[in-house]
Amino acid sequence: MGSPFWFVQIILKTFRQVINIAKLTNAPLIGRIIDYALFEGDDITYLPKDVLIPINTQLDLPQSEVVPSQILEAFLDKAEYIFLMNFCPCRTSKDCDEHPQDLGCIFMGKAAADINPQLGRLVSAETAKKHLKKCRDAGLVHMIGRQKLDAVWLNVGPIENLLSICNCCACCCLWRVIPHIHPKISKKIKRIGGLTIEITDDCIGCRACIEAGCFADAIRIIDGKVVITDECRGCGRCVEICPQSAIKLRFDESDYIQKTIAKIDLIVDID
Structure with missing residues (x-):
């Protein structure tokens, strides 16, 4: 069973110190320990909003076929388990007043079935897609990938069976630590290919x-x-x-959606 609610409350308090924790990763020994404990095997991709992607006539495809949100929908359509969080841990820990705190993360895969039900609920693919649209409409940006930290704080696993979708704001996102954290860790957070x-x-x-x-x-x-x-x-x-x-x-590549899906498929099994 996943982390008890009281433990999650403690974890949320530590989120307020993420910048200071990130700076510790630049100390050689401490950095290796933190990397192994929280970020080993991570591979996370930011997805720009669909509305920001112009039609590229050279691709010879309609815009509806080349928008980043299709990557999310492809995994939602094949996931056996989809868990929708009641809240965003980053915005909740910072008591964000710029974006809704109740637009939470989505987790997919067998490991997601073990998340504490006090934190959210299992939902259908269609419910998850509607949730993600609400997030986009609220100005949030999606990222998707394998993120060991989620398996740790949720106390589920194995990490190979947990795929995370986060809905991020610039003011609260965990990965605002990128300028402060060791490059070995920050390079695991990537721009989408192409x-x-x-x-x-x-x-x-x-x-x-x-x-x-x-x-x-x-x-x-x-x-x-x-x-x-x-x-x-x-x-x-x-x-x-x-x-x-x-x-x-x-x-610049017409098959960027397929390539991104294939890359994620190699690191996470959600069937």
């Missing part, structure tokens, strides 16, 4: 994207123009924020 971020000549260096806060600290102003560094995870928040519409997302 995604290019382009800064057009419309950029006037107004700094709106920087002032809004990039959780990966991936935006710089160089010679009066925005530059996106390799730390970018492709969440697309800067695209939405830019008042000049000068930041664009583009997929």
Whole structure:
């Protein structure tokens, strides 16, 4: 059986210290211990919102066939167990007032069936899809993958049978620790394959994207123009924020959905 509710309450309190804990990973011995205990085998991908992906006529496909949310739906359609959390641990621990705290994570796979029912409930694929749309409508960004920390704090496993979908906000997301955590760990949080971020000549260096806060600290102003560094995870928040519409997302591969699904299939078994 999963973690008792009282233990989850304690864990939520530690979430408030994630930046300080992340900094500890830069100490060699402590970093290796934390990596092994909480992040071993992780592979997590950020998915930009569907509405940010323009139709690329070179792909010769309708937009409805090349939107990132289809990756989530593919796994929901084949998962035997889908657990919907009653709350988001990140937003709840920070008492977020910018985004709904009750738009929780989704977990799939046999391990999800053992999560404490006080934390949420098992749902159908259609219910989960409606939940994810509500999250997108609320301005949240999805990430999907294998995340050992979830198996640890939920006390379920094995990790190979647990697939996580998080619905993230820039102000509370656990992975706002990326600028502080050891690169060996941060590189496990990835941009979706085939995604290019382009800064057009419309950029006037107004700094709106920087002032809004990039959780990966991936935006710089160089010679009066925005530059996106390799730390970018492709969440697309800067695209939405830019008042000049000068930041664009583009997929250069028509099969990025299939490739992402295949990559996740190799690390997690949810059938």
